[in-house]
Amino acid sequence: MRRLVYLLPLLLFLVLAGYFALALRPSYDPRLLPSAMIDKEAPQFDLAGLYGKGLALDALKGSPVLINFFASWCVPCREEQPVLMRLANQEHIPLYGIDYKDQPEAAQKLLTEFGDPYRRIGLDPDGTVGLNFGVYGVPETYVLDSSGHIRKRFVGPLTAEEVNKQLLPLLRALGKS
Amino acid sequence: MRVLASWPDPTRQSAHVRSARESRWSVRSSRGDGRVKPSHDGERWLAAALTSLIAVLLLSLATHAFAVEPSERLADPKLEARAEAIGRTLRCLVCQNESIEESNASLAHDIRVLLRQLLLKGDTDAQARQAIVARYGEFVLLNPPVQPATYVLWYGPVVLLVAGFAGVVLWLRYRWRESVATPPPLSPQEESRLDTLLREADR
Numbered sequence: 072m073r074r075l076v077y078l079l080p081l082l083l084f085l086v087l088a089g090y091f092a093l094a095l096r097p098s099y100d101p102r103l104l105p106s107a108m109i110d111k112e113a114p115q116f117d118l119a120g121l122y123g124k125g126l127a128l129d130a131l132k133g134s135p136v137l138i139n140f141f142a143s144w145c146v147p148c149r150e151e152q153p154v155l156m157r158l159a160n161q162e163h164i165p166l167y168g169i170d171y172k173d174q175p176e177a178a179q180k181l182l183t184e185f186g187d188p189y190r191r192i193g194l195d196p197d198g199t200v201g202l203n204f205g206v207y208g209v210p211e212t213y214v215l216d217s218s219g220h221i222r223k224r225f226v227g228p229l230t231a232e233e234v235n236k237q238l239l240p241l242l243r244a245l246g247k248s
Numbered sequence: 249m250r251v252l253a254s255w256p257d258p259t260r261q262s263a264h265v266r267s268a269r270e271s272r273w274s275v276r277s278s279r280g281d282g283r284v285k286p287s288h289d290g291e292r293w294l295a296a297a298l299t300s301l302i303a304v305l306l307l308s309l310a311t312h313a314f315a316v317e318p319s320e321r322l323a324d325p326k327l328e329a330r331a332e333a334i335g336r337t338l339r340c341l342v343c344q345n346e347s348i349e350e351s352n353a354s355l356a357h358d359i360r361v362l363l364r365q366l367l368l369k370g371d372t373d374a375q376a377r378q379a380i381v382a383r384y385g386e387f388v389l390l391n392p393p394v395q396p397a398t399y400v401l402w403y404g405p406v407v408l409l410v411a412g413f414a415g416v417v418l419w420l421r422y423r424w425r426e427s428v429a430t431p432p433p434l435s436p437q438e439e440s441r442l443d444t445l446l447r448e449a450d451r
Contacts, residue, residue, distance in 0.1 A: 104341065107385030172354070202358050205383040207341040 106224040107205055113138075113213070113221050114203035118193030121175055126167060126193030132219045135245040136165045137212060137238075139189070140201055143170075143177035145209045151228035152185045158234065159188035164242065168192040171201045171209050214238070216245050316349060320357070322364050331364050334373055338363075338380060339390050347390060 094101070117127040131138075139155065141148040158164045168189035170178045175194060182189075195201055204213065204221075212225040223241055225233060316335075322328040332349055338359065340351035348356040348363075359380060366376040380388055392398045434442065 104387050105385060107382060111382075198354075198358055202362055203383065205385070207355055207384070 103226050108221045111221055113215055113219050116200045118195060118200065121170055121178055121192035121194055124191055126191050128219055131167065131215065132217060134217050135242055136167060136215050138167050138169060138215060140169050140171045140206050140209050140211045142173040142209050143181040147228045148210045149185060151210055154229045154231055154234060155188040156186050165190055169195050169200060171195050172198045214241055316360060320360055327367050330373060331367050334377055335360055335363060337390050339388050341384060341388060
């Protein structure tokens with residue numbers, strides 16, 4: 072029985088190795104932060120629009136929507152542009168944009184060049200709305216349910232895999248309830 | 249916005265810079281030894297020591313420098329001091345190991361301004377900090393809060409230290425007992441064998 076004590080270091084090693092293996096698994100990105108805003112009401116905003124019509128939170132309530140923070144100076148945003156275009160044109164997802172810390176002219180130029188997937192775009196020139204949402208880098212995409220609560224956040228460019236495996240199922244579930 | 253690593257890479261130093269530096273060194277080392285008197289070596293050594301001392305002092309100043317811009321500062325020095333004290337406990341999320349007071353990232357700037365607005369509005373330190381935690385989660389705190397999920401983090405080292413100390417004490421006591429323990433008395437057979445051996449040795 073006493074000899075079992077000598078297995079203790081091995082046991083400790085296995086526990087440590089287990090933690091390391093968890094932290095090193097390929098699907099884990101330590102830079103992704105869990106949003107503190109999940110299941111909380113989205114912060115109020117009423118923004119001037121890029122093309123005339125403004126964007127206000129209250130007007131979005133009633134059905135689940137997607138809010139995408141983007142900027143013309145943001146290179147990864149261009150990466151996710153095709154995915155957003157597909158969401159808007161093929162899946163007919165209500166997608167709204169918030170132009171984060173940007174010049175309206177630059178944003179318009181970008182959208183004419185790469186295509187505009189948004190139903191409407193609000194301008195957030197000083198980043199206040201982004202700050203209230205807890206945005207720490209563009210692009211970020213938020214899923215809001217019909218009562219205006221934040222249900223999910225995607226950090227960084229949306230990928231086709233995230234859309235198929237997470238976003239679309241979530242939106243389907245939200246649409247039913 | 250993401251802060252991308254855009255610092256110049258010292259390993260990719262352009263070739264002409266490197267060769268220039270090397271040639272400067274070689275010029276200095278090849279300068280005639282006869283012209284330099286030994287006493288100059290001491291002076292040169294002192295100058296080098298002073299230079300490095302100043303460099304170290306300047307470097308240590310640099311770590312305490314804050315990124316707060318003059319335009320961000322509050323007019324009330326008391327309020328500004330509170331803001332800086334809170335800011336030093338808040339992590340800049342895009343640089344991860346800097347506080348928002350130290351970071352030049354634009355997100356850190358935004359949070360600094362928000363923090364000062366909250367304090368101007370009359371929030372207490374705790375309220376202001378909580379408002380930022382509500383947006384960014386507890387990760388924004390450089391010191392994780394003491395709660396059941398972080399007990400291992402906070403108390404683990406103490407537990408390990410105590411356990412290690414107890415282990416050392418137990419081990420020492422075991423060794424001490426081993427060393428002072430008296431062996432059991434010899435059996436009659438062993439006594440007689442010892443006698444014969446001693447007698448043989450005497451002869």
